[in-house]
Amino acid sequence: MGKKYETPLLDELKKGAFPSFVTEIEKAAALTGQPEDLASMASDLLGHTELCYKEKVTHWKHGGIVGVRGYGGGVIGRYSDIPAKFPGVAHFHTVRINSPSGFYYEADSLKEICDLWDKYGSGLTNMHGSTGDMVMLGTRTEYLEPFFAEVSSRGWDLGGSGSAMRTPSCCLGMSRCEWANIDTMAITNDITQHYQDEMHRPAFPYKFKFKAAGCPVDCIASIARADMSIIGTWKGDIRIDQAEVKEYSKKMNIQSEVIDMCPTECMSFNGNELLINNSQCNRCMHCLARMPKALRPGTEKGATLLLGSKAPIVTGALMSWVIVPFIKMEPPYKEFYDLIDKIWEWWDENGKNRERIGELIERVSFPKFLKEVGLDPHPAMVKEPRRDPFFFWSEEDLAK
Amino acid sequence: MSAIPDRQTDIGPPHYEKFLHPVIKKNYGKWKYHEIINAGLMVHVSESGDKIYTVRVASPRLIATTTIREYCEVAKKHSDGFLRFTSRNNVEFFATTEEKAKALMADLTSRGYMLGGIGPRISNVVHTQGWVHCHSAATDASGLVKALMDELHEYFTTKELQNRVRLAVACCVNMCGAVHCSDIALVGVHKTPPRIDHENLKNACEIPSTIGACPTSAISPDPSKKSVKIKLEKCMYCGNCYSVCPAMPISDAENDGVAIVVGGKVSNLRSAPKFSRLAVPWIPNEPPRWPKVVAAVKTILNAYIKGAKKHERVGEWVDRIGWESFFKETGLEFKIQHIDDFTFARQTFRTSAAFKWT
Ligand code: HEM
Numbered sequence: 001m002g003k004k005y006e007t008p009l010l011d012e013l014k015k016g017a018f019p020s021f022v023t024e025i026e027k028a029a030a031l032t033g034q035p036e037d038l039a040s041m042a043s044d045l046l047g048h049t050e051l052c053y054k055e056k057v058t059h060w061k062h063g064g065i066v067g068v069r070g071y072g073g074g075v076i077g078r079y080s081d082i083p084a085k086f087p088g089v090a091h092f093h094t095v096r097i098n099s100p101s102g103f104y105y106e107a108d109s110l111k112e113i114c115d116l117w118d119k120y121g122s123g124l125t126n127m128h129g130s131t132g133d134m135v136m137l138g139t140r141t142e143y144l145e146p147f148f149a150e151v152s153s154r155g156w157d158l159g160g161s162g163s164a165m166r167t168p169s170c171c172l173g174m175s176r177c178e179w180a181n182i183d184t185m186a187i188t189n190d191i192t193q194h195y196q197d198e199m200h201r202p203a204f205p206y207k208f209k210f211k212a213a214g215c216p217v218d219c220i221a222s223i224a225r226a227d228m229s230i231i232g233t234w235k236g237d238i239r240i241d242q243a244e245v246k247e248y249s250k251k252m253n254i255q256s257e258v259i260d261m262c263p264t265e266c267m268s269f270n271g272n273e274l275l276i277n278n279s280q281c282n283r284c285m286h287c288l289a290r291m292p293k294a295l296r297p298g299t300e301k302g303a304t305l306l307l308g309s310k311a312p313i314v315t316g317a318l319m320s321w322v323i324v325p326f327i328k329m330e331p332p333y334k335e336f337y338d339l340i341d342k343i344w345e346w347w348d349e350n351g352k353n354r355e356r357i358g359e360l361i362e363r364v365s366f367p368k369f370l371k372e373v374g375l376d377p378h379p380a381m382v383k384e385p386r387r388d389p390f391f392f393w394s395e396e397d398l399a400k
Numbered sequence: 401m402s403a404i405p406d407r408q409t410d411i412g413p414p415h416y417e418k419f420l421h422p423v424i425k426k427n428y429g430k431w432k433y434h435e436i437i438n439a440g441l442m443v444h445v446s447e448s449g450d451k452i453y454t455v456r457v458a459s460p461r462l463i464a465t466t467t468i469r470e471y472c473e474v475a476k477k478h479s480d481g482f483l484r485f486t487s488r489n490n491v492e493f494f495a496t497t498e499e500k501a502k503a504l505m506a507d508l509t510s511r512g513y514m515l516g517g518i519g520p521r522i523s524n525v526v527h528t529q530g531w532v533h534c535h536s537a538a539t540d541a542s543g544l545v546k547a548l549m550d551e552l553h554e555y556f557t558t559k560e561l562q563n564r565v566r567l568a569v570a571c572c573v574n575m576c577g578a579v580h581c582s583d584i585a586l587v588g589v590h591k592t593p594p595r596i597d598h599e600n601l602k603n604a605c606e607i608p609s610t611i612g613a614c615p616t617s618a619i620s621p622d623p624s625k626k627s628v629k630i631k632l633e634k635c636m637y638c639g640n641c642y643s644v645c646p647a648m649p650i651s652d653a654e655n656d657g658v659a660i661v662v663g664g665k666v667s668n669l670r671s672a673p674k675f676s677r678l679a680v681p682w683i684p685n686e687p688p689r690w691p692k693v694v695a696a697v698k699t700i701l702n703a704y705i706k707g708a709k710k711h712e713r714v715g716e717w718v719d720r721i722g723w724e725s726f727f728k729e730t731g732l733e734f735k736i737q738h739i740d741d742f743t744f745a746r747q748t749f750r751t752s753a754a755f756k757w758t
Pocket residue numbers: 076126128129130131132135209225310311312313314527528529535536574575576577578643
């Protein structure tokens with residue numbers, strides 16, 4: 001097909017070494033086998049985006065409510081504000097497909113999704129969106145139902161959007177990482193299945209995200225992006241293979257690269273043997289990352305639960321903080337689900353519309369949250385105790 | 401069109417086990433150690449002695465089904481039909497021997513894919529939707545990433561840094577892309593308040609929720625117009641009201657632009673996770689290649705390369721030398737906007753007389 005619009009600005013972005021999104025939109029525009037109204041989507045997206053580049057403003061409008069029958073989320077409505085000029089993107093809705101844990105795929109089933117998206121959508125995707133879903137980018141309202149029927153009949157489901165539990169995501173954990181202390185992929189899959197209703201029929205004050213990382217390296221950025229961060233950790237001594245330490249000492253300076261960079265100064269190396277004062281180690285992972293062959297996490301494994309992170313809107317960004325220092329994360333995860341249910345109940349009762357759990361705790365106080373969901377205070381929850389004496393005594397605390 | 405099959409609901413995603421390479425499935429939870437062979441290749445060794453080689457290539461995140469089919473073709477040819485995506489939009493293929501890995505890499509290279517992203521380098525850029533798909537965008541995201549990575553791709557493919565440098569782009573302060581904890585990140589910002597379309601506001605918006613959306617209480621009712629008014633000196637252009645009420649458009653071709661924040665991290669290695677902090681308050685949008693933004697990022701990156709010790713992340717380097725030195729080393733101007741006046745402001749004021757002259 002010939003070019004529908006001149007796109008001199010976007011054409012500039014086809015040049016250069018790094019893969020180009022413009023080339024991808026053009027590839028989608030060249031797809032054959034789509035119904036006519038969908039075939040024009042990607043080519044009109046090029047014209048539409050070129051205009052945004054020229055005018056330096058966005059031309060998308062707010063999404064209205066669109067979706068599939070029986071679901072409150074999973075589809076994000078999107079319309080152009082200049083549909084007469086670019087009819088192909090008059091509707092340009094996103095369908096979020098719940099990704100499998102760890103983002104692993106088998107080629108034939110991925111190809112099947114591609115075929116369906118050519119049949120019912122623009123042929124454009126985000127692999128993946130920031131939330132972790134496979135993002136099917138651009139379709140019209142009337143194609144939502146048939147697309148959903150087809151993907152669901154092949155074993156796929158929609159992810160979360162709106163004031164709901166969002167698609168949980170995780171690092172690849174035990175599938176390919178020697179540092180994983182918990183089975184992040186199994187946990188994430190279990191949470192997703194356990195809370196299907198909370199994901200598809202929004203009933204929360206606002207969004208709620210789970211992310212699971214196998215160790216404190218946190219490759220999935222849970223501490224910054226998840227209302228509930230599940231981070232694998234261990235108790236007991238770091239396992240040391242002294243022979244491998246010696247091997248490392250031949251090719252790196254263990255003193256300056258490991259011992260001197262240990263933040264708790266709990267290590268020493270006499271040229272022969274590496275010693276760790278494990279009671280002082282805060283499990284920062286630095287030494288394990290430097291010498292993966294020689295050092296391994298301890299054997300009593302579990303997770304630290306942290307709560308509350310979010311981006312800056314509305315009152316400022318938060319990072320998750322510790323609420324449970326150590327929990328065994330093993331099926332059927334009963335202790336974990338009991339706690340989540342209590343936290344959600346408390347949030348539903350106390351949260352304002354569009355108030356994330358972290359903001360709610362900030363507003364009504366962390367001690368109050370701990371009492372009401374039944375968690376005991378622990379020094380791991382704070383960087384330091386409070387600085388001022390303005391605390392509340394309740395009747396029951398007076399008695400203690 | 402053929403008949404539509406019966407729909408199923410609440411079945412969740414397919415079980416991940418179906419998608420695991422047999423060697424990965426067999427050695428699940430039994431990996432012993434790994435080695436990075438080069439920027440695009442690493443090997444994991446299991447307690448059983450099995451090995452899995454991982455080859456990584458960049459993707460532009462926004463990808464056509466045509467391209468996904470090509471990934472699938474490569475996977476079928478070299479990777480026993482399996483592949484995965486990383487959380488930074490890279491694509492990973494697997495091989496069970498070094499020879500197979502080499503053939504896989506050769507095939508990927510001949511098809512024009514860019515191998516890299518593993519180890520102490522710049523991996524792919526986490527980003528959001530921008531002008532390609534979002535109504536809130538103050539800048540584009542895909543275009544900024546492309547412009548940036550065209551200049552920095554050698555740090556993806558070959559060159560090493562002191563540590564990982566995570567780049568991220570968010571096209572507005574909603575920050576869907578978690579830029580608030582990245583080493584160097586760009587965020588689209590507005591500099592002017594929303595414009596109120598009183599005629600449409602009446603019909604399109606609910607006044608109490610519009611007022612409720614404002615974090616600084618800048619919005620109040622305007623009963624005479626059955627609309628709202630904005631106390632301009634209180635507005636900090638977050639655009640939250642526009643997200644709730646479309647009759648308050650905020651985008652502005654001349655005044656929207658890009659802020660640069662630096663020094664964030666999420667990993668717990670050595671030092672605690674950190675928020676990114678403001679380095680440059682505003683650079684105008686200059687599509688398609690944003691030369692001033694790209695130049696500023698390179699200035700910051702070069703100062704890090706020059707000053708940081710081995711293994712230090714950007715934020716750790718800045719914490720060691722101090723922010724006063726950061727502005728000196730980068731030559732970036734310290735402006736009034738760098739001094740915080742938002743929610744957690746006083747935590748950022750200096751409460752010591754010990755500081756560095758620059
Ligand atoms: C109506 C307004 C909003 C729209 C249309 C919107 C749209 C989106 C979209 C499309 C994504 C997926 C992005 C992607 O695929 O890369 C996303 C994710 C995200 N949104 Fe929003 N968003 C809105 C409001 C907000 C607000 C108010 C916040 C902050 C409180 C926010 C924070 C985020 C974050 C942090 C993510 C990424 C989550 C993750 O990385 O897991 N968004 N949003």
